[in-house]
Amino acid sequence: MQPVSYVRAADVNEAVGTVAADPGGAFLAGGTTEVDLLRLGVTRPDLLVDVNDLPLTELEDRPDGSLRIGAMARMSDVARAPSVLARYPGMSEALLLGASEQLRNMASMGGNLCQRVRCAYFRDGVSDCNKRAPGSGCAAMDGANRGHAILGTSSKCIATHPSDVAVALVALDAVVHTVGPSGTRSIAIDDFYLLPGNTPEREHPLEHGELITAIDVPPLDLQSLYLKFRDRESYEFALVSVFAAMRVADGNVADVRLALGGVGTKPWRARRAEARLAGAPATVESFAAAAEEELRDAEPRQFNGFKVEFAKRAIVRGLTQVMGRT
Numbered sequence: 001m002q003p004v005s006y007v008r009a010a011d012v013n014e015a016v017g018t019v020a021a022d023p024g025g026a027f028l029a030g031g032t033t034e035v036d037l038l039r040l041g042v043t044r045p046d047l048l049v050d051v052n053d054l055p056l057t058e059l060e061d062r063p064d065g066s067l068r069i070g071a072m073a074r075m076s077d078v079a080r081a082p083s084v085l086a087r088y089p090g091m092s093e094a095l096l097l098g099a100s101e102q103l104r105n106m107a108s109m110g111g112n113l114c115q116r117v118r119c120a121y122f123r124d125g126v127s128d129c130n131k132r133a134p135g136s137g138c139a140a141m142d143g144a145n146r147g148h149a150i151l152g153t154s155s156k157c158i159a160t161h162p163s164d165v166a167v168a169l170v171a172l173d174a175v176v177h178t179v180g181p182s183g184t185r186s187i188a189i190d191d192f193y194l195l196p197g198n199t200p201e202r203e204h205p206l207e208h209g210e211l212i213t214a215i216d217v218p219p220l221d222l223q224s225l226y227l228k229f230r231d232r233e234s235y236e237f238a239l240v241s242v243f244a245a246m247r248v249a250d251g252n253v254a255d256v257r258l259a260l261g262g263v264g265t266k267p268w269r270a271r272r273a274e275a276r277l278a279g280a281p282a283t284v285e286s287f288a289a290a291a292e293e294e295l296r297d298a299e300p301r302q303f304n305g306f307k308v309e310f311a312k313r314a315i316v317r318g319l320t321q322v323m324g325r326t
Contacts, residue, residue: 004038008050012179012213015051020181020209022047027211029072029111032103037116041125042132056110056213059083065219071110071212075099075165078109088217090224090243090322091168097228098164100235110212112163113176113192114204118237119159120144130156130200138200146303147239150311152265153299157200159265160237161193166267168226168243171259174217180210189215193266222247222255223325227318229262229310238262240310244318248282258290258319263298263311270294273315282323284316291315 006028009015019025024046028034037043056072059081067087069078078084079095099107121127121139128137140148140158148158166189174189187205194203224245230236241261247254256277258270273290280286291312298308 002044002046004045005047006050007047008053010053012054012056012211015049015054016179016181016209016211018049019047019211023208025049025209027051029108030074030106031111032099032107033111033115037123040123042116042123051211058214062216067217069109069215069217071214072108074105075107075109075112076101076104079104088168088172088220088224090226090245091165091172091217093226094164094168094228094241094243097226097241109165109215113166113169113189113212113215114206115163116203117159118162119148122159130196131159131203132201134199134201141301144303145301147237147262148301148304149265150263150298150300150304150307151260151268151295152195154196154198154200154265156198157196157265158301159196159200160262161264161266162237163267164226164228164238164241164261166193167241167259167261168224169215169217170267170269171224171243171245171257172217172220174215176212177214177216178206178210178212180207182207182210186216189267190269196265220245220257222257223322224257225318225322225325227314227321229314240307240314242311242314242318244315244322246282246319246322248323251282253277253280253282253286256319258294258315260294260311260314263307270315272296277319284320287316287319288312290319 026045028048028050056070058070060068127139149160176187222245228241243259245257260268273294276290276293
């Protein structure tokens with residue numbers, strides 16, 4: 001194991017400057033992903049800058065009705081916050097279903113958004129993997145790909161993005177705020193996640209040393225929920241998940257937000273389904289037609305073809321159940 005230097009940053013500018021000055025530097029928040037990858041030898045930073053002391057743990061109701069979440073707020077604290085439970089129940093459910101209690105108590109919101117894929121070929125350190133070693137190939141293409149993506153794939157990568165709360169945040173049109181060597185900026189969360197294309201090693205538009213400081217969640221006047229389907233209930237990543245929010249007026253869909261997890265190379269905003277549902281009757285038949293539209297261009301591999309039908313049924317169930325909540 002290679003030696004790693006460690007420093008604890010006292011403020012944001014210090015943290016950004018220290019990592020930016022070292023090409024092998026990386027931020028350390030809750031560590032629930034970074035430490036795992038370090039132990040596996042998948043990532044090899046020579047410097048870890050601990051950001052746990054930074055004043056980025058706020059959970060603030062803003063005057064415009066939005067919610068600001070500090071990047072260092074812990075998943076458990078956000079999931080159980082009264083304002084989140086009351087206004088964004090689907091996001092709370094995504095957080096609670098996202099990890100075990102011990103991990104949620106450690107994991108930060110910013111770190112969760114930046115976690116790496118759970119593809120076994122990426123994590124074993126030796127298999128062909130374009131994310132880990134660009135140009136080496138993708139062993140998952142013809143390998144054990146049961147858990148891999150069917151949407152947003154490329155010839156270079158089919159790994160799914162693992163975050164649950166990111167699925168909710170994509171549906172909610174959240175905005176990620178950062179501080180980096182070039183200053184501050186705000187990134188729409190759907191733009192924060194990049195499709196693999198020909199550069200699967202680049203998962204975010206962040207420059208080296210750029211740190212997430214906060215996440216803004218716009219107001220939501222829709223009822224919402226998050227459903228997660230997995231091999232075991234105790235603790236596992238999603239085979240398919242769905243965030244659904246909807247308002248029905250006079251029997252028709254007046255507004256809807258829909259996003260999928262476990263099936264895309266990024267948290268997948270189901271925009272085709274949303275467009276199909278706009279103004280449509282709020283019926284199982286409409287929900288099924290929208291699901292069919294969303295999965296029309298799915299590209300399954302040998303062992304994950306079941307996800308196509310699974311995702312369609314998850315969409316129908318999510319929309320049906322959220323309609324019951326309203």
